[in-house]
Amino acid sequence: MATNSALAGQATAPESHAGHGSDAGHVVLRPADVKTTLIASTTAGARGFKRWSIVLGVLTIVGIAGIVLKAVQSLDDQTEWGYTAAIAAFLLTVGGGAPLVAVAPVLAKANWVRPLTRLSAAFSLMGVVTIAIMVPLVAVLPPLVTEGARRRSIWFESPDLTPHVMIFLAMGTLLLAGLGLFYTSAMPDFAAMRDHSTGWRRNVGKSLARGWVGSTVQWRTLRMRIGMFGTFYFLVLIYTHFVFTSDFAMGVVPGWRDAIFPMYHSMSSIQAGVAVTIIAAWAARRYLGLQDYLRLDQFWSLGRLLFATSLLWVYFFFSAFIVFWYGRSLADIAWVDMFIRGPMIWAFIPGMFMSFLLPWWWLIWNRVRTSVNGPTIGAVIVLFGLLLDRMRIYVSAWSVPPEQIHERYLHTIPDTVWPDTFDYMIIVGALSAAALVMLLIFRVIPIVSIWQTQEYQLLSKPVKYLRGHGVLVAKPD
Amino acid sequence: MADRSILGLFQEAEPAADAMDGLAQAGFEAGTFDVLTGTPYPEGAFGEHVPQHRLFRFPAFGAIIGFTTAILLTAGTQIAFPMVTGGKPILSLFAMIIIVYEMTMLSAVIATVIGIIFESRLPNMNPGAYDERITEGWIGVVISVESTRAQEAESVLKTAGALEIKHAS
CATH class of the missing domain: 3.30.70.120 (Alpha-Beta Plaits)
Structure with a gap:
């Protein structure tokens, strides 16, 4: 077993960062206390949970009603579904990207990420809501052969409804990989629920722990499974973004051909995933009393990632934009008129500010990054920015009349489409349904992984170094 | 015993x-x-x-099965309904890659789930x-x-x- 010193740095925020109070430094937690506190977090705030569940449940029903009413009114009119496509894209962006926070740092053996892995992996289960919203979108999406001719797509000779089937297959695979990642890493904690919780939680723990006892072979295969599902998840996520952007954005706009756009979409998904993990961690810390588990170190590290991904946002955006701007072909000019200075400029400008400029300016300051609230504010800004960005892209794309589908480029730029009552209902309902899924998950299993927290406690030790303090962290081979 | x-x-x-x-x-x-x-x-x-x-064998076999099935499916479809698109050959690999990738990944993920059941000795009945x-x-x-x-x-x-x-x- 090799050991490395994490003095003054990476693994734990050094004490010398005055002003962050008890958030800095290392807290020694006994395994029994970790177990008790984290299991108790599933029952904490019962009244608040009930109230929020009811509110979110009602809003989810409102969203379902919005979809049904919109379907009754305009299932044959693609241009009416832009905001629904935007919110589906936003949920894929947020819920799809978050689990990578549980994958990439873990594969790199980072210690700060341990309390966040459960939280971020759980976001993959938001895929249930995304898939549900995709149903009316797929019903509206034109087949490959429309009006007697084959429209431009990535599917070449494939059967007529290939994009309709493949998007469900892609999203289903992503959900399965996410579920595998979440469940396998949660198995030891289900065993802890089986052993130490009460009532229905005990029964759920018993069923889902599947006889887990913590033997050598079980721990060994658990580590490998997390690595495998993490790798699969990343590979499928990129593919899903590729299929989604190709069929639900580029495929419905004549003349839009952009090799960078799918990657831009995937990258902004990672940015959104980091942002939503920060916000959820802040909420868990604030409302579930998990200050000893979700500490400055986690927010500091995520703040750095958010800063880096915000810079990547502008890199990918500009890489795509410059091709169209310099291209000056009729198709290129139409793209700039459509997506930049066109009908959704009201979403483009604030979206650009909030996805890149504001978070960049905000997170560049050390004092902001080395705090709990600073990265959280940055994360809220980023999420709003990305919601506006998805509206810019998908509302514009879906506002193109279907009769133009066979044109070589967009001859007429559609007018601005503003959300109607049903759109508001769908947006609010979709976001509420996603939040409700998360809320329900964390009533069953602790939001912070018990075994990963205990493992960090096992492998770390506060030490005095010269006149300072640090944490010695063992990294098993 | x-x-x-x-x-x-x-x-x-x-x-x-x-x-x-x-x-x-x-x-x-x-x-x-x-x-x-x-x-x-x-x-x-x-x-x-x-x-x-033998945990790595499961996703590997799953991926091979998915890959093979996808090649047969896409090639079979194109041979059964030959249609020249953009002057490209009937069996165009680039057009098949998208479906092949998805089916390979899906099979690998499903096989991994099956592998968990076998390799982790779960559910542990005794x-x-x-x-x-x-x-x-x-x-x-x-x-x-x-x-x-x-x-x-x-x-x-x-x-x-x-x-x-x-x-x-």
Whole structure:
């Protein structure tokens, strides 16, 4: 077993960062206390949970009603579904990207990420809501052969409804990989629920722990499974973004051909995933009393990632934009008129500010990054920015009349489409349904992984170094 | 044939490791005794027997099956309904890649899930002796043993410092 010193740095925020109070430094937690506190977090705030569940449940029903009413009114009119496509894209962006926070740092053996892995992996289960919203979108999406001719797509000779089937297959695979990642890493904690919780939680723990006892072979295969599902998840996520952007954005706009756009979409998904993990961690810390588990170190590290991904946002955006701007072909000019200075400029400008400029300016300051609230504010800004960005892209794309589908480029730029009552209902309902899924998950299993927290406690030790303090962290081979 | 499961409970890791050494020295076969923990200790920390696994075979076989099926499906479709697009050959690999990739990944993921069930020995229908305190930091050393050697195994566990001994058949 090799050991490395994490003095003054990476693994734990050094004490010398005055002003962050008890958030800095290392807290020694006994395994029994970790177990008790984290299991108790599933029952904490019962009244608040009930109230929020009811509110979110009602809003989810409102969203379902919005979809049904919109379907009754305009299932044959693609241009009416832009905001629904935007919110589906936003949920894929947020819920799809978050689990990578549980994958990439873990594969790199980072210690700060341990309390966040459960939280971020759980976001993959938001895929249930995304898939549900995709149903009316797929019903509206034109087949490959429309009006007697084959429209431009990535599917070449494939059967007529290939994009309709493949998007469900892609999203289903992503959900399965996410579920595998979440469940396998949660198995030891289900065993802890089986052993130490009460009532229905005990029964759920018993069923889902599947006889887990913590033997050598079980721990060994658990580590490998997390690595495998993490790798699969990343590979499928990129593919899903590729299929989604190709069929639900580029495929419905004549003349839009952009090799960078799918990657831009995937990258902004990672940015959104980091942002939503920060916000959820802040909420868990604030409302579930998990200050000893979700500490400055986690927010500091995520703040750095958010800063880096915000810079990547502008890199990918500009890489795509410059091709169209310099291209000056009729198709290129139409793209700039459509997506930049066109009908959704009201979403483009604030979206650009909030996805890149504001978070960049905000997170560049050390004092902001080395705090709990600073990265959280940055994360809220980023999420709003990305919601506006998805509206810019998908509302514009879906506002193109279907009769133009066979044109070589967009001859007429559609007018601005503003959300109607049903759109508001769908947006609010979709976001509420996603939040409700998360809320329900964390009533069953602790939001912070018990075994990963205990493992960090096992492998770390506060030490005095010269006149300072640090944490010695063992990294098993 | 082993018909008894004996669990020694320890509060500290050091005596648990001593118990594992003691069982090996007493001649109990590797693989018949194991350490149970609520936290993953580094591999080999207790001197435990680390069995070989075949976990990587499952996704590999799944991916091969998915890949082959997808090639057959896409090639078969294009041969059955030949249609020249953009002057490209009927069997254009780039057009097939999208479907092939998806089916390969889907099969690999499903095979991995199946692999978990086999390789993790889950669901564990007969877990043997167990104690709930293991998930709150205690360490268990469990041995499957014949009745004739049960006394000897128990003695080794006690000598190493087991705070409690539990039995299961």
